[in-house]
Amino acid sequence: MHALGLPLNEGLTIDELCDHVGRLRKRPVRVVSLALPPAGPHGLWVSTEANDYIFVEERLVPVHQQQVVLHEIGHVVCDHDASPVMTEQASRLLLPSLDPDLVLRVMGREHTDSAAEIEAEMVGSLIGRRISNWAVQRTLEVPPEARAIAERLAALEAPASRRSPEHP
Template sequence: MKRSLRHRCETRLRQLALPDVVTSMVDVVDHVERLRERPVRLRPLSLPPGGPTGAWVATSVLDYVFYERDTSPRHQAQIIAHELGHMTSGHHSSPAAVLAPLLLAPGAATVMLAREAYATDEEREAEQMADLLVAYVEASMERAPALSALEAALKRDSRRL
């Protein structure tokens, strides 16, 4: 029996072993860089209306995540998380070549995925991963002040011993 998309993505999220406290999507990007052992560069762009709002471009040595500059920080985090969802799901193809001339010299990219529609299984999977990643970051940010206070208290108590 096939596992549900959400279950597969929840399993993948656990396998990422994100730190307990992440304060932004940049922390998640840093973690994915370490896991993939290659740099991920975030690049804001003003993309044309009606087109993709984000893209993942993998070169032979690093990954670029392009995201819409002219949108809310929450939407930017969702776009970045979506592209990370593609990376962490092992996706490798997309009909995104139309965006390549806007971003890089032709032929420079080995993998390019552009976030535009959710008609394919890969896009639905990447968006489910994005939802889970953003929720993880938001929940972590809510826990962070409480954890910081607890850590500070434990450090104070350990100095008394």
């Protein structure tokens, strides 16, 4: 934790944390809330050429949103990479509108009890001890440069043909 060089003040906020990590990485870290697919993860770290985005499920209670953001910051700080789950060619065939490197980085990470997930949770929890305010904005505006990514993530909702008759 000391290696991060977090400010010593007790009033560290998520925004200040993101700004600090962004300065360390020399690229902005932006948090965006949106409705993620119901069967999907509660949060995602998406790294693009210019920015790091942390997408968090908007329907979570604020304290859970905060923990998800801290967990994803843990991935950023640890610079976890995706393990290849599909080839670049397969990625282009299945998801032609998304950059294959982006697909591998997001979808390649295991969302289980892997070492990376445990490390991200631990780092996020340790950083969380420095956060003074556990209130989170219920809706974080989607920056213009992240709208395309947010729209693609929102489009991952289960197709209507897979929904049960009870839930049209």
